[in-house]
Amino acid sequence: MTLPPTPSSPEHGSPGTARSSAPGGPVPVALDELDALLRGEHGQPHSVLGPHPAADGSGVTVRVVRPFAETVTIRHGSAPAPDGALETALSHEHGGVWVGVLPLAETPDYRISVTYPDGAHHVTDDPYRFLPTLREGDLHLIGEGRHEQLWTVLGARVHRYSGGLEGDVVGTSFAVWAPRARAVRLKGDFNGWDGQQHPMRQLGTSGVWELFVPDVGSGAHYKYAVLGSDGVWTDRADPLAGWAQEPPETASRVFESSYAWGDDAWMAARAERQPVAAPMSTYEVHLASWRRGRTWEQLADELVGYVSDLGFTHVELMPVMQHPFGGSWGYHVTSYFAPDSRFGDPDGFRLLVDRLHQAGVGVILDWVPGHFATDPWALARFDGQPLYEDPNPQRGWHKEWGSHIFDFGRNEVRNFLYANAVYWCEEFHADGLRVDGVASMLYLDYSREEGEWSPNRFGGRENLEAVQFLQEMNATVYRRTPGVVTIAEESTSWPGVTQPTSADGLGFGFKWNMGWMHDSLDYAAYEPIYRSHHHGEMTFSLVYAFSENFVLPISHDEVVHGKGSLLRKMPGDRWQQLANLRAYLGFMWAHPGKQLLFMGAEFGQESEWAESRELDWWLLDHPEHLGVHALVRDLNRVYTDTPALWTADATPDGFAWIDANDAPHNVFSFVRRSAPLGGSAAATSGEGSGSAEAAPDLVCVSNFAAVPHEGYRLGLPAAGVWDEVLNTDAESYTGSGVGNLGSIEAVAGDHAGHPAHADIRVPPLATVWFRRRA
Known part of the structure; x- marks a missing residue:
């Protein structure tokens, strides 16, 4: 050309x-x-x-x-x-x-x-x-808020023209949306930070300012000098920058990827995957404090091997989008399209994701569309007045978090956000997005007193524009990237969070089960002698367990700000704390819902988490903590090998209580069933549980009493041999070694409404899993 x-x-x-x-x-x-x-x-x-x-x-x-x-x-x-x-x-x-x-x-x-x-x-x-590098069609889509690959036309993109005087002309096309700006200049290390040399042009009424600068390539630093509608010049980072300068510096950087992906097999399989009916055991990671001072490349060597060895199916990374203050953990974002430069360049992040995929581990990214950072060089009042933020202070300011709230009623802002969601899935092969703070987006009165919020057009408290955005985001992500999953951190009873948008749901794949988390942790914190009075806190979750597709989250939020580590929540002496922790994890992995565990809990982290220091890795030199680590590995291994724990995870057919009411013994027992091909899990009950149409049932027995129960009669779905496939009290985990010699024999005969039964040994402060031998 x-x-x-x-x-x-x-x-x-x-x-x-x-x-x-x-x-x-x-x-x-x-x-x-x-x-x-x-x-x-x-x-x-x-x-x-x-x-x-x-x-x-x-x-x-x-x-x-x-x-x-x-x-x-x-x-x-x-x-x-x-x-x-x-x-x-x-x-x-x-x-x-x-x-x-x-x-x-x-x-x-x-x-x-x-x-x-x-x-x-x-x-x-x-x-x-040079002519504009944006086409009229692009500008039209931007104006309507329907450009699903916004990052391909805005931001800084290396661009090539062929047939020049000295060969091809290579440079960078800069484009930024600032509709009410009076003028925009481009300044960078290529012009001595003198924006006077590079004023940008406004493309019609689109609000987009553009300039192609020859001879500027990948690695260049730049900012936009914006003359706002208020008459004030401010230097701004690029809202769609693909790379940012390492904090505390604030410039954006040009980046052209040269990465060659090696995860074709993973991506092909992902497109066919149905996450709700697949195993999902997630390790949540704050990369900067997992191990201190690591780069993307080092994490690709160290984290990948560690997670693979433990058998987690996924990692969930706390926000990797550029943020200036490390103490925010990434939840106050300034550059939504740029991976955190503290770890290296964007191709380094691609390498980490690629290596995880090649090791069979999916990648979920924590994503924050509910609010954004207030830094004056970023999105706030970008063109001299509220642009990305809602201009109504009763909707545009989050007083609890001290941050701006996006203007969900503006087409271009919704476009910026849902295109960003697509960006991480397409450009970085992310397998899912955990959406932070959904409840704060759904309710106009969230964290506001009377008189601090204004109702919607129908007089209600629901943020209708935010609902529209979430539905639009989910529908777009699922349409463009099959097999990807979105997960809502949503703590209220909002109906239909995981219902499809076609049924007027929000369209998420999963919702965090905050009720289960609070109830189960409250129960576990009691001394065993008092637990019988709180038995219902562990059974109540099954009242609503199938109303949504749930994730069971033991996340970073539960081990910080004075809450103590998961281990330290448990009562008793150190042996009892560790036993309680192991029993709790065994119960959690068998409970309906996908599992999420924050880093450190997999080996019994002693101290409360802090982002400024790495995990207490020295604890793995102690057998009792190495035992917890070994248990988590075995939980994941048995879990992924047991379809009964995940194929019918989100339906009542996949679960049945054996005894939900044994409060005197602090015992909970239930059966998990897989979905047979072409049928429901209910068809596997009774004598049909070992049929060829479905995988074998799994029975979970959790004893949260500090004493063992000998000769405990357990009702079972079918007679036959049931193998003890996991016992959290095993000596290999530094437990007391109370068990059933590897298996139990169930005999026919009704017991408490079940067609078979067996007399078993139930170890103290422990969870035991039995799987029927085919």
Whole structure:
């Protein structure tokens, strides 16, 4: 493709003012227009700068801004003037603007040669001779808020033109949405941070400002200088930057990926996967404190092997989007499209995801569309007034978190967010998004007192625009990236969180089961002698367990801010604490719902989590903590090998109580069933549980008493041999070793409504799993 010069026409940035010039003289520009250009207040710099052919073909006027130059010359190389000259000298016109006329009929491919009083000499291409890099169709979609790949047209994108004077022209196209800005300049390390040299043009009424700058490539630092509607210049990071400068520095960086993915098999399988009916055991990680000082590449070596060895099916990464303050854990984002530069460049993050996929581990990213950071160089009041944030302070400010709330009623803002969700799934192969703070988005009165919120148009407390956004985001993500899952952190009784948008649901794949988490942790914190009085706290979750598709979250929020570690929540001496922890984990892994465990709990982290230090890895030198670690590995192994624990996870058919009411013994017992091919899990009950149509049932018995129960009669779904496939009291986990010698024999005969029974040994503070032998 040949290089397209910028014509002087309204379509490509000229105000369309008719101009004439004396024969051979430059096309004239009014002095006040030049002054506006130099002040950075000219919205159409391409109408003044760059090449402008005379209507009669007598020459091409070229203007450039070089305030401190001594001489400026245009080199037009292979297009010599009639006198054979290959260069044309420009003369200083006004305030650093230089002008001259190339004695040519058409605009050539030219370069600008500049000398300075100190002897420095630079030859550069001219950004103002190129057409816009955005198409009309892109601008139309941006205006309607329907550009699903927004990052491909906004931000900084390396761009190539072929057929130039010196070969292909490679540069970067910069484009930013700032609809109420008076002007926007581009400044960076390629122009000495002098934005006067690179004023940007406004593309019609789209609100987009654009400039292609030749010879700027991957790695360049830049910012936008925005003259806001308030008349104030501010330097801004690029909202769609793909790379950011490492904090505390705040510039954006150009990045062109060269990464070659190796996860084709994973991605093909993902597209066919149904996550609700698949195993999902998730290890939640705060990368900066898992091990301190690691890069993406080091994490790809260390984290991948660790998670694979433990058998987790997924990792969930606390926010990896660029954020300036590490103590925010990533939840106050400034660059939504940039992986955290503290760990390296974006291809390093691609490597981490790729390695996890090749090891069979999915990647879920914590994503924060509910609020954003207040830093004045980022999104806040981006063009001089609220743009990304809701202008109504009763909707646009989150007083609990001290952050701005997005304007969900604005098409372009919703587009920015749902395109960002798609971006992480498509560009970085993320397998899921855990959406932070959904409850705060759904309710207008969230964390607000009476008089601090205004109702919706129907008089209610529901944020209808946020609901629309969440439905739009989920529908778009699931349509574009099959097999990906979205997960809502939602703590209220909002109906239909995981119902499809076609049924007026929010469209999430899963919802965090905050009720189960609170109830079970409250129960586990009691001394065993008191637990019988709180038995219902462990059974209540089954009243609503199948109303949504749930994740059971023991997340970072439960082990910080004075709550103590998961181990320290448990009562008793150290042996009892560890036994309680192991019993709890065994109960959790068998309970309906997918599991999520925050890092450190897998080996009994002693201290409360803090983002400023890494985990207490030295605990793995102690057998009792290594025992917890070994238990988690075995939980994951048996879990993934037992379809009864996940194929019918979200339906009542996959679960039945054996005894929900044995409060005197602090015992809970239940059966988990898989879904047979072409049928429901209910068909596997009774004698059919071992049929060829379904995998064997699994029975869970959890004893939260501090004493064992000998000869405990357990009702079972079928007679036969039931193997003890997991016992959290096993000596290999540093338990007391009370067990059933590897299996039990169930005999036919009704017991408490079950067709078979067996007398078993139930170990103290332990969970035992039995699986029927085929």
